[in-house]
Amino acid sequence: MEPILPLTPITIALVKSQQDWQRIEQINQYHVPLQHYSRTVPSSWIAFYLPRWHMAHPYSIHFVASIQSVAVMQRVHYLPDESAHPRATHHYVVYTLGSMYQFRTPIVSLRWRRITLHQSTFGALARAYDLGNLSHIQRTLNRVLPHADDTDMHDHLFVPRNHPPDAHVYSTHPTINRTLPTQ
């Protein structure tokens, strides 16, 4: 497996709905409208930002998947069941995903930000407490990290899938307690 270096690029992508998330988990597929493809970064990794609808991990990035292949297709061709969809004939960039990993320290969006597609690196993701800090941390890393840095971050970066997140991740979120159902 190829190592994950601090400057390994990664696309952060919004998972808009439960349905999109099921498609990611069950058929290992994620798509981006072709006109938005320029906002992604050429990379073999994609991280998923789960917004408010996700009950267990809202407003945060917990999961990252490797990308096995990328193809441009009309929606109707890879989702034949949805041939009546208004954008059935539109072109999408379709990612076929490989294994899914879970971050040891998830990145939470503390200050509200509208995220659809964002370019970052593993080095920045591993250092950010808050999504809002990513670009700032990236600028610092670009300056201080030698481009030949070959530290493999894999082992410290991930935990086994479905590892419970640190309690503090959500206990301190400014709005999250209001949106989570009470147990």
Place this chain on the structure above:
Amino acid sequence: MRYGSSRLAITQQPTNGLRLYAHCMAAVHAQHGVVRIPHTYAHAYDPITRQLITQVINDHALRLVIHAPIIPPSTMQDTLERCAQLLSDIASHDGVIICHVPAARTNDEWQWMASLPASITRYLAVEHTLQPIDALLSAAEEFTIPVVFDWLHYHMLAPWPYAPVDVALKCCATWGSQRPLIHLSTPDTADYGNQHRHINGRHAAYLDWVTHMYFLGQLSERRAPTCDIEVEADAGSKALAHFLAQCRRHGPPQWHHLWA
């Protein structure tokens, strides 16, 4: 927690005792508990001035921090003597003199510092600058001189695994029964073109409050001792006030005691 900012000095120039007194009063006015004074303020003052300063330090529980020049400590014994003399003259029992040790000469410098008389070493601390933290921590343990954790310096070394909280806890442990001192600042990522090439490690005007609120909150959750914080930012007291205001407004209730 006591907080202070790096930019409060009325002047860096050699000065008289009333300036130092005014400096302490400015800190009180800004509600700082940690007062960084330039080493150029360290002189033997007359007894009345000394008494004034002693009183303001006592009344407001001020902790004085003197930053020694950034040169090898062994080249400035007289400066260190002067600083220690001032701290003892004004009865600053928890005063600190911060030294910076070049990475290449770590051992010689530590040995030299440890050999100084106790009247100086009782105030000495070494700041974590751009050097591997492990070597620094083992020297600190060997020579029993505490380490000031500097968040920016740690961050700019881009270490992996990235664990500022773990390392800060280790630095806190070097302070023994004294209150640990920690430096917080945010890297300046503005683009100055080619004119300023040595800007790695420069700090920004303000603090990135989310990062530092979490840093302090996690330190507290990991049962760090109560620390004193120096905020190193160009906007000085304003940056600190802004940081504390954001923490009070957005911080989780269980961390409120940190910035109450």
